[in-house]
Amino acid sequence: MNNLKKEHPTLMNNIRLIATDMDHTLLTEDGKLPPKIGDYIQRLHNVGVQFTIASGRPIYTLQRLFEKEKNELAYICDNGGAVYVHGKNVYKSLIPVADYHEMIRFTDKTVDGHPIVCGLDAAYIPKADARFLPFYKTFYANVIQVDDLSTVTTEANKFTIYFPKNNSQAQYDQVFAPRFADRYSVVVSDANWIDIMNPGVNKGQGMRQLGAKLGVHTDQMMAFGDTFNDAEMLQTVKYGYRVANANPGIYQYADYVTGSNDDYGVLQVLDQVLAAHA
Known part of the structure; x- marks a missing residue:
């Protein structure tokens, strides 16, 4: 109460x-x-x-x-x-294209999370992650699949990583905060999500x-x-x-x-x- x-x-x-x-x-x-x-x-x-x-x-x-x-x-x-x-x-507050491309590369090379570029018009995901579409559409009603996420240049105000193992807190503590928190706003949004936005x-x-x-x-x-x-x-x-x-x-x-x-x-x-x- x-x-x-x-x-x-x-x-x-x-x-x-x-x-x-x-x-x-x-x-x-x-x-x-x-x-x-x-x-x-x-x-x-x-x-x-x-x-x-x-x-x-x-x-x-x-x-x-x-x-x-x-x-x-x-x-x-x-x-x-x-x-x-x-x-x-x-x-x-738009993230520069070069910045979210850096986040894509880092995510792909470093963790088993799945990157999403959150454009103002739609969420952009790699076609390789199509199996997550039913879950993603709960949060992102418009989803665009692309062959290579690093080719996306849309206006985006958030970069998100999905962790199917529900280990976002550990990934935040050990990986994403040390790498990005001094330059961006990095936050755990749920057990399976980390969000990165512009500083402040x-x-x-x-x-x-x-x-x-x-x-x-x-x-x-x-x-x-x-x-x-x-x-x-x-x-x-x-x-x-x-x-x-x-x-x-x-x-x-x-x-x-x-x-x-x-x-x-x-x-x-x-x-x-x-x-x-x-």
């Missing part, structure tokens, strides 16, 4: 911007949205609260998930690599970009997350919540806790926000 450490729930009537992670946070463990989420988004909109999806997923996937609500939502996509408000791009790019920075666009201060922000790519976002906002099923490694970054994703913990707090605004 909710465990506010600093503020009484009735003080939530100053909230103007709410962001939530997707996997293991808003989505249940079977990958479903909580019931009546569209009604919650509309009710928040009606009281002047901007609801935002903050995800490692790209805009084209998120808009398909929220087809009816897409024009009322804001999106922090690709872990902060792009920000959209009501369907319009207001920020993007993360969901917290995305919240600041969005707040600047909307005229919302961080004291008027709330966010929900479950793992390491949510840490900066939870630290940026006044009300940073971890769900009960969160990775213990992020407990230090969240001032508050709510129910698990399967218990619709995000909705539990949204009920409080809506009550405060009423």
Whole structure:
């Protein structure tokens, strides 16, 4: 249940911007949205609260998930690599082509992970990884297969490595952080994903970009997350919540806790926000 450490729930009537992670946070463990989420988004909109999806997923996937609500939502996509408000791009941080080519070569030579170039229009994968397509399309609705990933020159704001053995934390600690963390933002997104973005790019920075666009201060922000790519976002906002099923490694970054994703913990707090605004 909710465990506010600093503020009484009735003080939530100053909230103007709410962001939530997707996997293991808003989505249940079977990958479903909580019931009546569209009604919650509309009710928040009606009281002047901007609801935002903050995800490692790209805009084209998120808009398909929220087809009816897409024009009322804001999106922090690709872990902060792009920000959209009501369907319009207001920020993007593109990785130089030469840089993500270096990442491709390093991944192919060094680990048993599978590289993905996350373009603004689609995810680019080598044809040799076609067996992963059903899984990839859960996160990347548009996938383009190429013979040689190093020939891709698209606008990209994220480079991702998929680890089927669910050993992304070890790969981060031993391989990718030592190689890239001094030049890029490198983060473990789940047990089987490592994401690399430009330096300074993360969901917290995305919240600041969005707040600047909307005229919302961080004291008027709330966010929900479950793992390491949510840490900066939870630290940026006044009300940073971890769900009960969160990775213990992020407990230090969240001032508050709510129910698990399967218990619709995000909705539990949204009920409080809506009550405060009423």
